[in-house]
Amino acid sequence: MATALRSLFIHMNEKLAADTAMGAVTLLVGDLDAMTAYYRDVVTLQVLSADGDTVTLGRAGRPIVVLRHEPALRHAGPGSAGLFHTAILFETQAALAAALASVARHAPGTFTGSADHLVSQAFYFTDPEGNGIELYWDRARTEWSWTHGQVEMATLFLDPRAFLAEHLTEEAATGATAQDAASVGHVHLSVGDVATARAFYVDALGFDATAELGNQALFVSAGGYHHHMAMNVWNSRGAGPRMPALGLGRVDLALPTADSLGELGERLRHRGVEVRDDGRSVSFEDPWANLLVAAVPSA
Numbered sequence: 606m607a608t609a610l611r612s613l614f615i616h617m618n619e620k621l622a623a624d625t626a627m628g629a630v631t632l633l634v635g636d637l638d639a640m641t642a643y644y645r646d647v648v649t650l651q652v653l654s655a656d657g658d659t660v661t662l663g664r665a666g667r668p669i670v671v672l673r674h675e676p677a678l679r680h681a682g683p684g685s686a687g688l689f690h691t692a693i694l695f696e697t698q699a700a701l702a703a704a705l706a707s708v709a710r711h712a713p714g715t716f717t718g719s720a721d722h723l724v725s726q727a728f729y730f731t732d733p734e735g736n737g738i739e740l741y742w743d744r745a746r747t748e749w750s751w752t753h754g755q756v757e758m759a760t761l762f763l764d765p766r767a768f769l770a771e772h773l774t775e776e777a778a779t780g781a782t783a784q785d786a787a788s789v790g791h792v793h794l795s796v797g798d799v800a801t802a803r804a805f806y807v808d809a810l811g812f813d814a815t816a817e818l819g820n821q822a823l824f825v826s827a828g829g830y831h832h833h834m835a836m837n838v839w840n841s842r843g844a845g846p847r848m849p850a851l852g853l854g855r856v857d858l859a860l861p862t863a864d865s866l867g868e869l870g871e872r873l874r875h876r877g878v879e880v881r882d883d884g885r886s887v888s889f890e891d892p893w894a895n896l897l898v899a900a901v902p903s904a
Contacts (some may be wrong), residue, residue, distance in 0.1 A: 628857025694790030
């Protein structure tokens with residue numbers, strides 16, 4: 606009877622907790638020194654720990670990118686599923702401008718574009734091993750526009766030079782904002798098809814769908830954010846499960862309570878997803894063998 610009631614409760618509670626957030630993104634890298642230098646000296650993250658073959662970088666003590674040295678691996682072939690970009694959210698436009706200026710100064714060739722998405726201002730880059738990066742700042746939620754549960758986003762022109770002229774303060778230019786907090790705001794994946802992504806990330810995992818671009822892209826979130834994750838087929842339509850390769854190692858999800866973590870594990874099992882639970886975290890793979898690890902961050 607208790608098991609049946611538990612199953613009914615999980616069936617009724619089909620959404621991720623509203624306070625769910627993104628944790629760090631782990632990248633499997635071929636050149637640990639070069640990749641550490643890029644994320645530290647160019648993107649302006651701080652080395653939080655360095656333990657043998659693993660370097661963790663972040664801001665204000667919060668891990669953002671974990672680099673794990675895997676020299677035996679090679680890059681995935683074109684059209685493969687995997688990481689589209691890791692999006693790093695800055696709390697102020699000044700801090701974002703400082704990071705943008707750092708990239709312009711140290712690695713201008715890695716810049717790939719910029720856009721005003723209505724909910725945010727974003728700048729895009731590719732790291733030395735081909736992993737996508739977005740550096741962005743959010744407008745206040747009161748400025749976002751929603752229609753029938755879908756958030757209005759667009760891709761409007763954003764001039765990086767004008768952004769720097771307006772927001773790169775003297776204080777930021779001297780490195781004062783390097784101590785400002787930042788976090789993984791969202792993670793964008795390349796997948797084989799959107800319908801399968803929706804069945805997994807919305808129906809099984811429990812995100813809300815916040816925007817859809819037909820059969821091209823899906824944006825999902827918890828708690829009314831514009832998106833914590835996104836999946837697109839722009840470079841990977843028809844891709845199957847990933848083989849071991851450089852690039853994305855895992856995506857971390859930060860859940861607010863042990864109860865919400867337990868509910869997630871039960872919901873995934875109910876949906877037929879294989880789950881590994883070590884008592885502290887719940888690990889599982891999406892249909893393209895992208896590894897996700899959910900846990901409750903320690904204080």
